[in-house]
Amino acid sequence: MGGAGLGREPTVKEALLWAVAVLRGAGLDDPRASAEILLSHALGVSRGRLLACGDDPLPLDKWEEFVGLVERRRRRVPLPYILGSWEFMGLYFVVRPGVLAPRPETETLVEAVMEELSDRGIRRPVIADIGTGCGAIAVSLAKYIEGAKVVAVDISPFCVEVAKENAERHGVLGRVEVLLGDLFEPLRERGLLEAFDVVCGNLPYVPREAIGRLQPEVGKFEPKVALDGGPEGRDLLTRAALEAHKFVKKGGFCAWEFGAGQWPWVRTLLKSAPGVRRIGMRRDLSGRPRVALAFY
Numbered sequence: 645m646g647g648a649g650l651g652r653e654p655t656v657k658e659a660l661l662w663a664v665a666v667l668r669g670a671g672l673d674d675p676r677a678s679a680e681i682l683l684s685h686a687l688g689v690s691r692g693r694l695l696a697c698g699d700d701p702l703p704l705d706k707w708e709e710f711v712g713l714v715e716r717r718r719r720r721v722p723l724p725y726i727l728g729s730w731e732f733m734g735l736y737f738v739v740r741p742g743v744l745a746p747r748p749e750t751e752t753l754v755e756a757v758m759e760e761l762s763d764r765g766i767r768r769p770v771i772a773d774i775g776t777g778c779g780a781i782a783v784s785l786a787k788y789i790e791g792a793k794v795v796a797v798d799i800s801p802f803c804v805e806v807a808k809e810n811a812e813r814h815g816v817l818g819r820v821e822v823l824l825g826d827l828f829e830p831l832r833e834r835g836l837l838e839a840f841d842v843v844c845g846n847l848p849y850v851p852r853e854a855i856g857r858l859q860p861e862v863g864k865f866e867p868k869v870a871l872d873g874g875p876e877g878r879d880l881l882t883r884a885a886l887e888a889h890k891f892v893k894k895g896g897f898c899a900w901e902f903g904a905g906q907w908p909w910v911r912t913l914l915k916s917a918p919g920v921r922r923i924g925m926r927r928d929l930s931g932r933p934r935v936a937l938a939f940y
């Protein structure tokens with residue numbers, strides 16, 4: 645089989661040029677990055693190494709594999725689902741359709757929790773991660789905070805399985821318990837009242853009618869249950885803020901991720917939420933308000 649219309653297998657450089665043209669034609673913002681990531685994946689080499697061997701011909705089987713990967717990306721399948729794994733906080737998480745791929749903005753939440761715990765001198769904290777998805781927040785906190793115990797909750801049975809798999813992959817399954825249920829319900833069932841130094845989460849916050857306007861990778865492929873925050877995007881965070889005081893210890897805190905432009909209503913919500921003494925906010929790397937802190 646010839647490739648990229650050349651009548652022979654293409655070189656690395658030619659394969660990349662072909663893929664960039666295909667992906668640009670499909671309307672991707674990042675055709676070059678996608679092409680390089682997919683070819684590195686097919687060849688099992690780093691992106692740096694890939695660019696250093698641009699004149700090497702691709703073996704036929706690798707070329708065919710690459711064509712298949714590019715075709716999926718052309719249909720706007722998110723890169724994390726194609727690769728089956730995605731990086732968060734320097735760790736690689738198993739990600740599959742049915743589970744939201746962790747976003748760089750969410751690292752702001754993990755970092756805020758670690759800093760606040762360290763500032764308060766809280767060692768071996770007990771943490772709840774509500775809406776854990778693939779377990780990105782729960783597993784990172786368990787991995788980076790010595791002796792931390794984390795209870796992670798998700799309403800999706802599939803997410804619970806994937807989060808357990810990620811906890812095992814990173815060697816923290818002994819300190820991360822993953823429970824199925826609606827928000828705090830599994831904690832209530834276990835009698836975990838005022839049991840947590842930290843309650844945190846990245847709950848769905850996209851206004852329902854905006855989901856159809858998201859880029860196709862998100863709106864078409866990522867699970868609605870991970871995005872849909874109700875008519876105004878406020879349902880889950882509002883429920884969580886009104887109940888959190890029952891589960892956080894006195895002297896503990898909550899950290900909640902929220903969407904672009906939502907800080908004014910989140911601030912109002914938390915200021916009047918039961919048990920909250922003081923609130924704070926952290927910005928993401930683009931400078932946008934992203935994480936709300938509520939101190940109890």
Ligand SMILES: C[S@@+](CC[C@H](N)C(=O)[O-])C[C@H]1O[C@@H](n2cnc3c(N)ncnc32)[C@H](O)[C@@H]1O
Nearest residue numbers: 746775776777798799800826827846848869870
């Ligand atoms: C935005 S995703 C975040 C996933 C992960 N924490 C992350 O940051 O990558 C929200 C998660 O909340 C879960 N979820 C939605 N409604 C929930 C509820 N009522 N109770 C518990 N989890 C819920 C979804 O299944 C999804 O995994």
